[in-house]
Amino acid sequence: MSTTPLYSKLQKILAAGHFGVTSECGPPRSCDPKGVEEKARMIGDYVDAINVTDNQTAVVRQCSLASCIRIKQMGYDPVLQMVTRDRNRIALQSDLLGAGSFGINNILCLTGDHQSFGDHPNAANVFDLDSTQLVQTVKKMRDEGKLLSGFELKECPQMFIGAAENPFADPFEIRVSRLAKKVAAGAQFIQTQCIYNIPKFKQWMQGVVDRGLDEKVYIMAGMTPMKGVGMAKYMKNRVPGMDVPDDLIKRLSGVPKEKQAEEGIKICIEQIQELKEVKGVKGFHIMAIEWEEKVPEIVQQAGLYPRPKVD
């Protein structure tokens, strides 16, 4: 693994050889200061860092940066998610400087869902940079101490740089190459798309290991427990890039409606256990969408609790 300085708690835990655990919280669609606080308090002690989504699915929410500052001030480590859909390179770099000034030291660089999925489908998009270029930008600011313009920074953001990858998107055969590209751009950790198709994920992981990429980047497996068969069908049919196998839907359908949520958690825990054995998997990113209260249970039952302490 790269021998760069250790910027964040998450990075230190991963570097020490422990499984890393992250989860996410989506900020509220209002000015309510408590939404993020409550979610963070719920999961804070069970994870190494808390991702804060950036207007996910192109729906306007409280901003990721403000929420990350709030989480940081509560004593937890946030992962600042940034999409390139809504802000150009001036605004993105400005936010990175602001994040750096508050000691936020994990970032997840994303392109973002297209605005047509959100609550403002008529908005103009920006896409001045893409996710890979945002990774390059953060790395340049951190390692060279320069903005994209070449302007020298007196103090640089100290960021552990992450990116996302979807092993299930098409064309499948370039998904390892695309990971390699993000690593070449400077990505140090990857949080994957939600994994349900375990054999296909293993196939991708094998490609990652064959190329030695698992030695260059920490792969955190994305896990999202299903609340029921309705959610599973929705994810399969409506969410771009999602691969939900039929046998999972069958298993959920096979239990009474009121037991499906419990079954969903059980499946999630079993899958984490299975993925722990897969070479190259270095941690788990648990995205319990509007179901954050289940994160402690998943982490505990998957044998990932207590979280390691690092300096």
Added chain:
Amino acid sequence: MIIAEPKPIDEIIDSLKDFNRILVAGCDGCVTVCEAGGMKEVEVVASALRIYFKQAGRAVTVDEISLTRQCDRPYTAQLADKIDQYDAVLSLACGVGVQFLAEDYKNKPIFPGVNTCFMGGTEEKGLWTERCQGCGKCILANTGGICPIARCSKRMLNGPCGGSSDGRCEVNKDIACGWHLIYERLKELGQLDRFETPTDPKDWNTSRDGGPRKVIKEVSRL
């Protein structure tokens, strides 16, 4: 070519309903090829206007013409001896033509009769699709001759994103994933090695650099 589509007739009528002498001016260029504003469409729109005014009980003159090009002054000049007969012009040219007429005939209201859409080609009879957004710095040499600016919904330079599925874009299954096409083409050309080098942020300076862009060919100006 520039692809356009006719505006709804109600919108056109709304613009012209108070005038008495109207010239409908088509263009023999791109809008003729994409069947939005050539002589054929001039006749259709003019007929619709005549019917409307007749039903409204108004005696309005509606004349027809099509210019070789409305984006070129020697051709817009052909209206000079006629323009005073009219109190409004409906131009079925692209937005360039409408603006050239407005610049050349300053005291005459010029209305657009089409919505100018994009630069594209004829995919099949009655179907035109976008290929170029005129970014001013062509990168087709690196992308297998397929433009990610025009073809990817997110204008990604390091695609495809995680929403690409079966060669289709996450935005809509009717849209081909531009990066999937690029991948297939690079594979065909034996140039997949290009795929793993991150492409740096694009210099958009030639695309939206503030104000209308200019191209100057000095030798033609001598």
